[in-house]
Amino acid sequence: MDVSDAVDSLFAGVVPERIDELKAFWGEQADRVRLLAVDRFLLQMAFGSVQISEVALRQIWLTGYAAWRAVTAYNVPLALASMTMSSADRAAWRQIDTDVAAREDEFAELFKAIHGIATAAKAGSIDAFPWPAGVPHPEHGLKITDPGLKGTFDLVCMAGAYVFAHEVRHYIYEAQQNPPEQLLEEETECDRWALALMLDQAGDYAVGNGWPPELVRAKRILGVMIAQLAILALTPRTSWEQSDGHPPVRDRIRSVLDAATDPVPMWFWTTVASMLLGFASQSGVSVETIPVTSDMRQLAYTLCNRLQPA
Incomplete structure (x- = not known):
């Protein structure tokens, strides 16, 4: 199915100031983006078009809502830990505050759903997957009225624009027949180009x-961080290091952290650290009792550096 117009609308909503450039780079012809009926995550540039599966779209969607649930679970206890210069002790937080425990459990269930929907697709029907409670369905995106859910929808759209921009850069390399000699270099450049866009x-x-x-x-x-968290969640931990021409997961996330130059809103680094704490913990990374200083930016980098293979 040709979904080029839908992706054009996505870019127009997320980066309207760059839409004329994108048209010049990418054109406006049909079949630039194809939605393929496959039962797995698929996002690639092949045969002159960007190819994506419904599974991939829904997994990115769920990653966005999981990321925001991580924020609701951890932003307050992280802020309090920073004020008291104590550790990010999730076990202690759960014992002290039942609300933290409930929010963490909600996040954990939604994190599992990111993989669960792919399992359902492989079993025969993506529509048979029990949709997580409290998460709007993608088809309702533009109709969302709840401010919190609408804010997350906006972030998911930005994540989507970033991942499509990455593939557009691959398209440009192919169209101009001048890709780098090394696939790793090309992947890194596609990340850089999409972030710059x-x-x-x-x-x-x-x-x-x-x-x-x-x-x-x-x-x-x-x-963009949500897009990188989708990579983190969907890549087996054994493959988090450089492999198959892709840079290490932590390096891709670190490049996004590096882009957050001052000034940033006061809530920004606590939000990022909350997302990283949640996704790291659910991926099996040892993040118990990490010291928290008043510098939340440093905590985000510390959590990023912990994203190592087992």
Whole structure:
């Protein structure tokens, strides 16, 4: 199925200031993006078009809502730990505060759903997957009215724009017949190009519309972080190091952290650290009792560095 127009609309909503450039790079012809009926995660540039599966779209969607549930579970206890210079002790938090325990359990169930929906697809029907409670279905995206769910929908759209932009860069390499000699170099450049597309003109766009530039940039960076968290969640931990021409997972996440230059909103680093703490813990990474200082930015980097294979 040709879904090129839908992806064009996605770009127009997320990076409207770059849409003319994208048209010049990528054109406006049909079949630039194909939705394929396969029972697994698929996102690639092949045969002159970007190919994606419904499973992949829904897994990215679920990753976004899981990431925000991680924030609701951990942002307050992390902020309190920072104030008291104590450790991020999840076991202690669960014992002290039943709300933390309930929110962490909700996050854990949604994290499992990211893989569960693929299992359902392989078993015969993606529609048979029991949709997680409290998470809107993708087809209702533009109709969401709840502010929290709508905010997460915006971040998921930004994550989607980033992953498609990555594949557009692959398309440009193929169209111009000038890819780097090494696949790893190409993958790294596609990440860099997609991030630049999201951020390089975000400040001017924000000012032109009367919005604080740091807020627009921060929101887009969180969207890109969700895209990288999807990679983290869907890549077997044994493959988190450089493999098959892809850079290490932690390096891809670190490049997003590096893009968050000052000024950033005061809530930004606590939000990022909450996401990383949640996804690391559910992926089996040892993140118990990590010291928390007043510098939440440093905690985010510390958690990123812990993303090592078992």
